[in-house]
Ligand code: SF4
């Protein structure tokens with residue numbers, strides 16, 4: 001999208017009602033790397049459309065591009081996502097490399113992969129490298145989790161959380177364990193701190209599980225979640241809910257001001273959601289920006305690529321990869 005178009009989307013017009021300059025990239029703090037769409041689950045809300053047949057996997061050359069970028073831009077937060085990033089064949093190599101040159105490493109996991117024989121050695125590697133774990137746990141009720149993420153998911157997730165607690169995740173100050181809640185229907189999440197209290201009480205009482213923070217996320221109407229909404233004839237209603245709940249107070253902390261997202265081919269986006277909707281960052285020569293040639297100075301004060309799905313980030317309490325915003 002060229003600069004003029006970037007400044008004239010419905011979302012950007014809404015932003016300009018309170019922020020005359022619109023939404024501008026500020027300073028790079030987080031490199032989010034999407035290792036691909038392979039996953040052991042096929043959740044109904046997945047905006048990536050990931051699953052066991054996923055065939056978009058970041059190759060070794062692209063992993064090395066990421067490593068070089070981290071070397072040249074030290075002290076960033078490295079946020080590793082997928083699919084299920086624990087299933088990537090180079091995950092331990094990337095983490096071991098990044099440990100000394102990043103401010104923090106975060107990995108997003110669906111938990112169930114961590115109890116699979118093939119991957120259950122990984123939590124120890126995460127622990128050795130003080131990797132922060134951000135784990136999907138959309139409810140503390142078996143019925144709701146299994147409905148959204150497939151039968152048997154809840155039981156495996158509880159086992160994975162108990163195993164993480166055993167190696168001190170959620171207990172030791174250097175071993176943070178966060179959980180992620182997202183609604184299982186066309187609605188906004190409840191208030192984060194109150195829901196966190198309920199999660200902590202129920203998980204501790206019923207399963208002896210402790211964790212650090214709960215991140216509530218708004219479902220973004222893309223991928224499998226968009227298909228689900230359309231099938232249920234709820235898509236337009238959901239978009240309207242997002243628009244009706246637009247909250248300008250969320251703009252100060254919106255993640256795309258300080259984050260870029262890299263896909264399995266090394267192409268760079270303002271966020272994971274623009275990646276899913278295939279809206280990469282375009283340079284002055286109209287080429288797609290790749291991690292090999294990305295220079296944050298080129299983006300400084302550039303308008304961000306915004307689209308209708310951006311209303312998910314500003315609805316209600318707002319939403320980002322680390323939960324609510326206001
Ligand atoms: S939502 Fe997460 S766990 Fe579920 S299919 Fe997508 S990537 Fe896998």
Ligand code: SF4
Nearest residue numbers: 256270271273310313
């Ligand atoms: S969807 Fe991405 S680009 Fe749009 S507001 Fe959210 S973080 Fe920013």
